[in-house]
Structures are given as structure tokens and as C-alpha cells.
Amino acid sequence: MxxxxxxxxxxxxxxxxxxxxxxxxxxxxxxxxxxxxxxxGEPEYILKxxxxxxxxxxxxxxxxxxxxEYPPINYQNIxxxxxxxxxxxxxxxxxxxxxxxxxxxxxxxxxxxxxRLTNVAVDMVFDSVSIGVTFKKKLEDAGVVLCSISDAVKDxxxxxxxxLGSVVSSSDNFFAALNAAVFSDGSFVYIPEGVxxxxxxxxxFRINDRQSGQFERTLIIADKGAHVSYLEGCTAPxxxxxxxxxxxxxxxxxxxAEIKYSTVQNWYPGDPKTGKGGIYNFVTKRGRCLxxxxxxSWTQVEVGAAIxxxxxxxxxxxxxxxxxxxxxxxxxxxxxxxxxxRMMHIGKNxxxxxxxxxxxxxxxxxxxxxxxxxxxxxxGARNYTQCDSMxxxxxxxxNTFPTIDVRNSSSEVEHEASISRINEDQLxxxxxxxxxxxxxxxxxxxxxxxxxxxxxxxxxxxxxxxxLTLKLEDSVG
Amino acid sequence: MTxxxxxxxxxxxxxxxxxxxxxINLIINAGEVHVIMGPNGxxxxxxxxxxxxxxxxxxxxxxxxxxxxxxxxxxxEKRAHLGLFIGFQYPVEIPxxxxxxxxxxxxxxxxxxxxxxxxxxxxxxxxxxxxxALVAMKKEYAQRNVNEGFSxxxxxxxxxxxxxxxxxxxxxxxxxDSGLDVDAMRIVSEGVNAMRSPExxxxxVTHYQRLLRYITPDVVHVMIDGVMVxxxxxxxxxxxxxxxxxxxxxxxxFV
Numbered sequence: 001m002x003x004x005x006x007x008x009x010x011x012x013x014x015x016x017x018x019x020x021x022x023x024x025x026x027x028x029x030x031x032x033x034x035x036x037x038x039x040x041g042e043p044e045y046i047l048k049x050x051x052x053x054x055x056x057x058x059x060x061x062x063x064x065x066x067x068x069e070y071p072p073i074n075y076q077n078i079x080x081x082x083x084x085x086x087x088x089x090x091x092x093x094x095x096x097x098x099x100x101x102x103x104x105x106x107x108x109x110x111x112x113x114x115x116r117l118t119n120v121a122v123d124m125v126f127d128s129v130s131i132g133v134t135f136k137k138k139l140e141d142a143g144v145v146l147c148s149i150s151d152a153v154k155d156x157x158x159x160x161x162x163x164l165g166s167v168v169s170s171s172d173n174f175f176a177a178l179n180a181a182v183f184s185d186g187s188f189v190y191i192p193e194g195v196x197x198x199x200x201x202x203x204x205f206r207i208n209d210r211q212s213g214q215f216e217r218t219l220i221i222a223d224k225g226a227h228v229s230y231l232e233g234c235t236a237p238x239x240x241x242x243x244x245x246x247x248x249x250x251x252x253x254x255x256x257a258e259i260k261y262s263t264v265q266n267w268y269p270g271d272p273k274t275g276k277g278g279i280y281n282f283v284t285k286r287g288r289c290l291x292x293x294x295x296x297s298w299t300q301v302e303v304g305a306a307i308x309x310x311x312x313x314x315x316x317x318x319x320x321x322x323x324x325x326x327x328x329x330x331x332x333x334x335x336x337x338x339x340x341x342r343m344m345h346i347g348k349n350x351x352x353x354x355x356x357x358x359x360x361x362x363x364x365x366x367x368x369x370x371x372x373x374x375x376x377x378x379x380g381a382r383n384y385t386q387c388d389s390m391x392x393x394x395x396x397x398x399n400t401f402p403t404i405d406v407r408n409s410s411s412e413v414e415h416e417a418s419i420s421r422i423n424e425d426q427l428x429x430x431x432x433x434x435x436x437x438x439x440x441x442x443x444x445x446x447x448x449x450x451x452x453x454x455x456x457x458x459x460x461x462x463x464x465x466x467x468l469t470l471k472l473e474d475s476v477g
Numbered sequence: 478m479t480x481x482x483x484x485x486x487x488x489x490x491x492x493x494x495x496x497x498x499x500x501i502n503l504i505i506n507a508g509e510v511h512v513i514m515g516p517n518g519x520x521x522x523x524x525x526x527x528x529x530x531x532x533x534x535x536x537x538x539x540x541x542x543x544x545x546x547x548x549x550x551x552x553x554e555k556r557a558h559l560g561l562f563i564g565f566q567y568p569v570e571i572p573x574x575x576x577x578x579x580x581x582x583x584x585x586x587x588x589x590x591x592x593x594x595x596x597x598x599x600x601x602x603x604x605x606x607x608x609x610a611l612v613a614m615k616k617e618y619a620q621r622n623v624n625e626g627f628s629x630x631x632x633x634x635x636x637x638x639x640x641x642x643x644x645x646x647x648x649x650x651x652x653x654d655s656g657l658d659v660d661a662m663r664i665v666s667e668g669v670n671a672m673r674s675p676e677x678x679x680x681x682v683t684h685y686q687r688l689l690r691y692i693t694p695d696v697v698h699v700m701i702d703g704v705m706v707x708x709x710x711x712x713x714x715x716x717x718x719x720x721x722x723x724x725x726x727x728x729x730x731f732v
Contacts, residue, residue, distance in 0.1 A: 390572075420572040420573075425569045426569050426571055428529075428530075428531060428532075428553065429565070429568070429569045429571070430554075430571075430579075430583075431530070431552070431553035431554040431557070432529050432530070432553055432554075432556075432557055432563055432565075433554075433557055433579070433583040433586075433639060433643065434554050434557035434558050434583050434586040434587040434590065434643070435554060435579075435582050435583055435586050436554050436586070437554075439582065439586070443574050443578065443579070443582060444571065444572070444573060444574060446573075447571075447572065447573025447574040447575075447578075447622075448572065448573040450573065
């Protein structure tokens with residue numbers, strides 16, 4: 001068993017789980033990709049998709065425009081497949097390695113369907129493999145599909161063939177191409193026409209293995225008039241080596257459909273003093289509002305990962321469609337985040353709303369990067385962007401890189417930005433009025449992030465507030 | 478029998494190795510109003526901040542007793558729970574937190590520490606309305622972020638609202654009068670006077686005598702260069718006004 005570096009800092013999810021894993025040796029080649037594909041028993045078109053991604057990836061250069069710095073990644077040093085051995089045939093949670101289940105329980109994820117407190121169906125992804133979905137019956141009754149993407153390849157081939165790569169193609173960008181080549185597992189969701197999903201759906205990602213990268217791929221399709229709210233949570237053990245996470249999420253909303261996608265990302269951020277270790281989080285998330293009156297909302301609370309490179313975006317093709325991006329990105333220690341969104345207005349009267357809150361502390365770097373593009377035929381398009389930064393201390397930085405490109409005269413685009421500080425004087429002021437330091441930080445952070453937090457589902461909102469306060473407590477002052 | 482609320486004994490305070498307070502002694506009894514006057518840089522604000530618990534100041538010697546308890550090692554918020562209130566000279570702005578939220582959290586934290594029940598949202602709103610009316614502060618200020626975009630005078634008024642909400646045993650107001658126009662001065666003074674009672678004590682730190690037209694002190698102290706050079710009755714303030722600080726020596730004599 002690999003030893004994690006204690007419970008580094010205050011990262012309480014830094015423990016490891018001793019599971020018998022079936023992992024590939026590090027390295028990437030066409031042979032490896034064919035092996036991954038055959039292990040997973042995939043049809044020919046999936047292998048083709050992978051190889052296409054791989055060939056394009058080899059020709060591409062790693063992007064260097066983001067405001068982040070890191071030593072070169074040796075892609076041949078990463079293992080591209082790791083799966084807990086005992087989970088090859090899972091029919092129910094009883095078939096899952098109890099060690100893995102204990103891990104999820106330790107993380108506070110309700111694997112037991114008896115604990116119906118949260119009313120959330122959970123798909124748990126441990127290293128690269130989906131290990132089980134709760135509330136299957138209830139979802140089936142509603143006609144909702146929530147399964148691993150590998151099951152979907154077998155069970156819903158027509159949907160996969162039609163939509164996989166239809167939002168983020170196998171050659172979209174360097175990291176998306178890598179993901180296309182080696183994607184492991186992830187969730188697949190299909191909400192049939194007119195169905196309002198009876199409960200929130202959720203995937204919990206856990207990286208456990210030391211050498212493996214994590215390359216999930218998630219695909220969510222909301223058919224005409226369908227509604228779904230999906231939550232994603234992530235943690236990883238505290239290792240002193242860097243781990244790569246290059247995921248892809250694709251969302252498709254047809255006429256009058258609505259998808260709400262929420263993330264609480266708390267990957268191990270590396271050692272707060274030396275910056276050693278941590279997850280490199282290079283993620284491509286994009287939604288297509290294909291149908292008229294459709295709506296896609298991204299809400300993210302990013303508090304972990306050594307590097308975050310992530311721009312959940314919306315392509316607003318359907319007339320009157322709406323794209324939203326609500327983000328809180330907190331960096332402390334030596335973390336670096338370059339995150340934001342891209343709103344592409346194509347259809348008429350499309351609307352987008354961007355609220356980004358960046359909090360940087362210690363020696364971290366936090367950048368917002370956003371693009372609002374309004375094409376000439378997107379008459380009457382509207383965008384509102386609000387971009388706020390909060391700093392603690394004077395060794396951190398906050399940057400915003402907004403790009404606005406409007407190609408017609410009937411559209412309106414607004415951009416507002418602000419910067420503020422959280423400092424010892426403010427905390428002293430609270431304390432002198434009888435309020436504890438912890439509550440003071442909580443109130444300031446919650447006040448600052450209110451507009452974003454309120455977009456999260458209830459349980460996630462409370463948890464996120466606590467998480468943000470906890471993360472910032474040691475950094476202020 | 479006298480009831481000592483605040484007692485400061487031979488207090489020496491330094492910042493970055495420079496001694497600012499050089500042996501301050503002060504006793505304030507219940508029901509008394511004291512005033513500390515003195516020129517800029519005398520150490521008046523330092524005294525207020527040390528009593529509040531500001532960690533930028535190093536107490537090198539001496540004690541500060543509040544209701545018989547040495548509070549120098551007591552956490553800042555605990556001092557507030559014990560019934561001590563400091564009105565700051567430069568109240569900070571708190572983005573994202575409304576006056577209402579701030580005061581409710583503050584009021585309930587203090588109530589809880591005294592074993593009282595928390596006020597519900599509704600109860601608190603009524604309570605707050607009443608206190609804001611004391612200093613003629615418009616209701617809308619409850620929903621504005623704490624001190625954000627407030628004028629100097631509004632910030633000072635806000636301090637008085639906070640004092641009224643927390644209902645302290647002792648309040649130290651640090652230059653609450655500076656930056657106030659005549660009307661604001663009157664309003665703030667009325668708020669302060671409303672708090673006067675035989676159980677409560679006040680320490681006003683000020684540069685000017687004009688506040689004393691509205692608040693009559695029991696004792697006036699003069700601080701120069703980190704020491705109290707003279708103490709006396711209300712008439713001492715007038716003498717200072719007539720002669721100026723420059724003409725007062727370190728021995729407390731006018732030359």
C-alpha cells in the first residue's frame with residue numbers, strides 16, 4: 001500500500017484506501033488504448049473515437065495561455081487505467097469491495113439507500129471505475145437513466161453514438177483529446193421527454209491510486225421538456241506526487257429542457273507551504289443548449305487541486321436559450337486556479353448570466369477568464385457578468401481576463417467587477433462585537449459568495465459554506 | 478461602597494519596540510463618565526485599543542482589570558461578552574455582511590454568553606429599529622453592508638447603534654466626535670446620554686472639548702506623551718480649551 005503524506009495540512013480527505021487494484025503500468029500508446037478498450041469490452045466505434053483522440057492529441061501542444069505555472073508533465077509516467085479488482089461484476093452494492101464502501105462512508109457519502117436523508121441518487125466513481133448507483137429502482141420508475149458510461153455504451157448505444165463527443169469532440173483541446181483517448185468511466189444520464197427527475201443525481205469522484213490519472217467522461221442528455229439537477233463531488237488522498245485529472249463533461253439540453261450541474265471540487269491541493277503534490281485539474285466542461293427555451297446552469301465551488309484549469313461553458317444555439325455560470329474559486333497555500341466560462345450566443349434572444357467570486361489567500365494565484373461571444377445572427381442576445389475578487393494577505397494575486405466579442409447591434413453585454421480584502425482588522429472588529437473569529441470568517445465569506453451559494457442544492461450549500469470557512473480560517477491573519 | 482468597573486494599573490504598552498504608554502493608572506467606577514483628552518500622538522487611541530484587545534500592541538507591564546478580572550489574557554470576543562464595548566475611531570467596512578446580520582450575530586453571541594435566549598429574526602428587527610431611532614439612523618441602513626460607503630459621520634453613528642444594541646456595562650468611545658457636524662454631534666451625544674445609568678460607565682477619548690457641551694463628564698484626564706499628566710473635574714476641559722495642549726507641560730501645569 002502506498003503511504004499518503006499524513007493528513008497533510010487540514011485536508012481531512014487525505015487518507016488512502018487499501019484496495020486490490022488492477023492497474024496498467026505507466027505509459028501511453030495505441031496499444032495501451034486498444035488494451036483499455038478491450039478490457040472494457042467496448043464496441044468498435046468507441047475504440048475509433050479513442051484512437052482519433054490519441055492521434056490528434058499527439059499532434060497538439062499543451063496549452064500555455066493560462067495564468068498558471070507548473071513543471072512539464074511527463075505523460076508517459078502516468079498510468080492510464082486503474083480499477084478496483086473486485087468490482088468487475090457489480091449488480092448491487094453488496095458486490096462492492098467493503099473497503100471502497102467504507103471509503104465513501106468516511107467521506108460522508110450516503111452509499112446506504114436506507115439513509116434516505118438526502119434524497120440524492122449517487123454514482124460513486126473510485127479511481128477510474130463506477131462502483132455503484134443508489135436509488136436505481138426509483139429512477140427506473142421515472143424512466144431516468146443514471147449509470148456508468150461504460151454500461152451506457154452497452155445499454156444505450158444509439159444515445160452514446162449520437163451524443164458522445166457531440167459537445168466536446170475528440171480533438172477539442174489538448175486535455176479533451178487526451179481524455180477521449182483514455183477515458184475511463186464517469187456517469188451517463190438520460191432524462192426522457194417531459195420528465196422532471198424525481199431527485200437530485202450525483203457522482204462522487206475519488207482518486208485513490210497513486211500513479212493513475214483520472215479521466216472520467218460524463219454525458220448528460222435532457223430530452224424535450226426534461227429537468228435534472230446533477231451534483232459532482234471530488235476528493236483524493238494526500239500524496240506528495242502530482243496526479244493528473246483530465247475530465248470531460250458534456251451536457252445536451254433539447255427544447256424546453258433544463259440541466260443544472262453543480263460541482264464541489266475539493267481535490268488534494270498539495271502541501272500548502274512547499275506546493276508539493278496535489279491534483280492537476282484540467283477539465284473541459286461544456287453544455288449545448290440545442291433546443292429552444294433550453295437552459296443550462298453551471299455552479300461550481302472550487303476549493304481544491306494544486307492547479308485548476310476549467311471553463312464550464314454554454315453554447316446557446318436554441319432561440320431564447322439561457323446559459324448560467326456561478327462560480328466560487330478559493331485558492332490558498334500554493335494553489336493556482338485559472339477558471340471561468342465561455343458563453344457563445346448563437347440563437348436569437350439568448351441570455352447568459354455569469355457570477356464569479358474568486359478568493360485568494362497565502363501565496364496562491366486566482367484568475368477569472370471568461371469569454372462572451374455574440375454571433376451576428378444572435379439578435380437580442382443579453383449577457384450580464386459580475387466578477388468579484390477577495391484577497392487575504394499580500395502575497396497572493398487575483399486577475400480577471402474578460403473577453404467580449406459582439407457581432408450585432410441589438411445585443412446587450414454588461415460587465416461589472418470589484419475587488420475587496422479580508423483582513424485582520426475586519427476580524428478584530430467582529431471579535432470586539434462578541435463574534436468569534438470562525439463565525440466572522442464564515443459571515444464574510446458567505447456574504448461574498450451568497451449569490452453563488454444560493455444556486456447550489458440545499459445540502460451542498462450548507463456543506464460548501466462550512467468548507468469555505470474552514471479553508472480560509474488558517475489563511476487569514 | 479464604590480463599585481470599580483475598570484481599573485488600569487501602571488500600564489506600559491509598546492509597538493515594534495517603541496513605548497507608547499508609559500505607566501497609565503486609571504480607575505472608573507460604576508455610573509461615572511470619564512474623558513481622556515490630549516494632543517495627537519499622546520497614546521489615547523492606543524489605550525482604547527489595548528483595552529479592546531488589539532494584538533498589534535504589546536503590553537510590556539501592568540494590568541487592566543474589568544469588573545475585577547484581569548482581561549489582558551482574555552480573548553477579544555470574551556471581553557465583549559463581559560460587557561465591554563469599544564467605539565472605534567476608524568470603524569472598518571465589511572463587504573457582503575449587512576448591518577442587520579452583523580448586529581444580530583453580535584447581539585445573540587453576547588446574549589448567549591450571558592445565558593440569555595437568542596432573539597428571533599422578528600424580535601431582533603424590532604429591537605434594532607428602536608436602537609437605530611436613538612441616533613436618528615434611517616431604517617435602510619440596516620440592510621446596507623457594515624459601514625460600506627458610509628460617510629465618516631454615519632460610521633460613528635453606526636458605532637453608537639452597535640453600542641445601544643449590545644447594551645454594555647462599560648463603553649470606551651475613541652474619538653467618536655471627530656468628523657461629526659453639529660447636528661450629528663448632538664444626535665450622537667443624545668445616544669450616549671441615553672446609555673448613562675448608575676450601573677454603567679463611559680470613557681470618552683477625544684481631541685476636542687466641544688463634545689463636552691453635550692455630555693457632562695465626572696472626571697477629565699489629560700494625557701500627553703503616554704502619561705496622564707492631570708486629572709480633574711469638568712472645568713479642566715474648559716481650561717484646556719482656553720489654553721491649548723501645547724501650553725501644558727508634562728507635569729500637568731500651564732506655562
